[in-house]
Amino acid sequence: MLLAVIVTLARIESETGIIGWELIVGGLAVGTIIGAWMALRVEMTGMPEMVALFNGFGGGASALVALSEVLSRLDAGNIPEGIPLYATWIAIGLSGLVGWITLSGSLVAMMKLKGGFSLPGGKWVRFPTWGPPWLNSVKVLLLFACLGFIWLSIQEPTNEQWIYGLIACATLLGILFVLPIGGADMPVVVSLLNSLSGIAAAFTGFVLMNNVLIIAGSMVGAAGLILTFIMCKAMNRELRDVLFKAFGGGSDRETVTRTKVGSDPDEVAMLCDGIAKCIIVPGYGMAVSQCQHQVREFAEILE
Numbered sequence: 001m002l003l004a005v006i007v008t009l010a011r012i013e014s015e016t017g018i019i020g021w022e023l024i025v026g027g028l029a030v031g032t033i034i035g036a037w038m039a040l041r042v043e044m045t046g047m048p049e050m051v052a053l054f055n056g057f058g059g060g061a062s063a064l065v066a067l068s069e070v071l072s073r074l075d076a077g078n079i080p081e082g083i084p085l086y087a088t089w090i091a092i093g094l095s096g097l098v099g100w101i102t103l104s105g106s107l108v109a110m111m112k113l114k115g116g117f118s119l120p121g122g123k124w125v126r127f128p129t130w131g132p133p134w135l136n137s138v139k140v141l142l143l144f145a146c147l148g149f150i151w152l153s154i155q156e157p158t159n160e161q162w163i164y165g166l167i168a169c170a171t172l173l174g175i176l177f178v179l180p181i182g183g184a185d186m187p188v189v190v191s192l193l194n195s196l197s198g199i200a201a202a203f204t205g206f207v208l209m210n211n212v213l214i215i216a217g218s219m220v221g222a223a224g225l226i227l228t229f230i231m232c233k234a235m236n237r238e239l240r241d242v243l244f245k246a247f248g249g250g251s252d253r254e255t256v257t258r259t260k261v262g263s264d265p266d267e268v269a270m271l272c273d274g275i276a277k278c279i280i281v282p283g284y285g286m287a288v289s290q291c292q293h294q295v296r297e298f299a300e301i302l303e
Helices: 001-016 019-040 046-078 083-114 136-153 163-176 183-208 211-234 241-243 263-271 286-289 292-302
Strands: 116-119 124-125
Touching: 019 124, 046 163, 083 116, 083 136, 083 163, 083 183, 083 211, 083 292, 136 163, 163 211, 183 211, 211 241, 211 263
Parallel strands: none
Antiparallel strands: 116 124
16 A cells, blocks of 8 residues: 555656645654554554454545545536546445445444443443344445435536435444444454455545556455455354344254353362463354453463
């Protein structure tokens, strides 16, 4: 992506010239400092949240570039006609659609991986996992609404309301896209969001006519999608089940007939008191119950 930025700046400088180099260099410097500070400060247990957040930043950057492109064209009156109008506005619309979905969905994924967020007063609010069956219909309607706004923006390219309607629907779709998914399937969702950030960058490359951005975005999108399917196969899950079905839900739930062996904290404490070594193997159950932070605290106590 840095290479795409450099190539784009070099091309603009050679063709028309750039006014305000100090703003561009300042923005790159601020972004580099913030990114390095976040990467050095984060602990290994918080790495999934950071990956999800950076995915959202990538999608948000693509969406903002698409928005700035359409607003600059409207301000300058540079609106193409015929086939160029369809090609340009569809690329801008798809870049914004995928970008805003990636941004809002990644923020929700980060909050779910973190377990919640802290209010200014210090109160910790747990982020919910909520997804009734009718929510899938709402997501489909929002997707068609986004496509409808793209079509309306082509029919009335000077009307900015269709662009803002697309942003609102795509943002809400991204939130509802991740909200029903439990912690066990969250790695798959983060990988899929990574793929979407690359796809958004590729669409932005079509908007800017930047081949490097198209190639880089396509590579990220394809690699992320392949990784998503590999992770689903390793977890014995279908991608459609991850996205549209609640974990463990359904009327065809299997009935457990074997004897259930339970334990209590006192029993576990007695076992740990008399052992020399303890190996904690994080598994699917820990991800489903979202107790990774409690497991880390338990390991620190044992140490």
